[in-house]
Amino acid sequence: MHPPQMRAQARALRARGDTIHAVARTLSLPYTTVWHWCVDRPERAKLGTGLRCFRCLPGVENPTDPAAYAYLLGLYLGDGHLAVSPKVPVLRIYCSDAWPGLIEACDVAMRAVLAAKVQRVQKQGCVGVQSYGVHWPCLLPQHGPGKKHERPIVLADWQRPILENHPGDFLRGLFHSDGCRVANRVTVRGRAYVYPRYMFVNESTDIMELCQWGLDLLGIDWRMNRRNSLSVARRDAVAALDRHVGPKS
Template identity: 40%
Template structure:
């Protein structure tokens, strides 16, 4: 019988992205024990009671409450670069995946905290080429993300339900922050200005970009920007093959960039 301290340590190490073999070696436990703690059927009365309490956390199909600001952020992250899959080995259980560039550990920690604030569940990290997958399993992800469906998001309608619209209208900054953190950027624009009789001068200024192939997601972002009175422009990309025909929202006016810096800022 392993102590509660050891069991909790294995979950902590898993959240840091270690493999089961690495965790087993570090904690001195068997792989079989690890997998039973996470997925197995040998559960004592204490675990069953905890699971019973967790069945009521969903705010849509049960009596749970929703942290609205965290949800607005997480909705933006999901719409920007997230998806939901169904677990083939556990019918009815879905996994939310949010992909963040591994260069930005603070953003990864921020997203993980948002997930934990929305649902009281374990959050795990998985390394992927060039990015970190932040993931958490629950039966209730489709309840709070009704936009989930087969295929790519830009191939199907992405429309907010009235209850979602009320939340993002109340917390538009959190939504914009989630969208920019997941699939946007803050860049330095450099413009060459020639002057007669002198060498060309270069002027630099910051701007924000958000690129997405779904016009519905673009509309969700621009609606939130309008509520914040942040000026934006939009154009269709024709240059980069990866984002061909995608829509790019650009925020470049000095006052608009200053507003964005107040609650979004550079990625880190």
């Protein structure tokens, strides 16, 4: 299939309600390619952030790409910071150099949700993916002074249905920021076993409860192995989470 035909098919699937991830899987294309074809269009880039902030547009209740919003919110709650000052607010999410795919996915999500421009600032061992925008506080009401685990983190009424419809994308953001998929090794009666396991670590009780809530929405078993650490280890549970999260890249 020629690129123009594939682009048209991707846009047709997106128009009927398929998520960017679903379209990418259907057409065996990279997520970023589908996103650029369906979301990052020239006419959209010309709009100011005020015209791309769904919270400020009359008659608009949901983001253009709710899956991208759910993913970005998960990243923000894990490794993000929204600096609000007399100047333009800036959203920063820090991604390890070890995961270039995560850096790209974060960039793509910011653009899909609000950003016209995204900067990547190299730090020691990580990249600060950042975007300036007056309307970021509208979309991330969990921002505030101080560390997240020292203040309440509560979903706004309008955020809850978005995450209820896209819990897998929200969990992907949480696990991509403060989680990991590891090979767990145990020895039973002298015999060694290796099995995959997801871990999520966060000092905020509220954010941990949001992670638990998302897993419950998908019917995925979990347990707390420490005060600030959640584990998904049952074979069927790991397989289910693989379909939504998967290893970092």
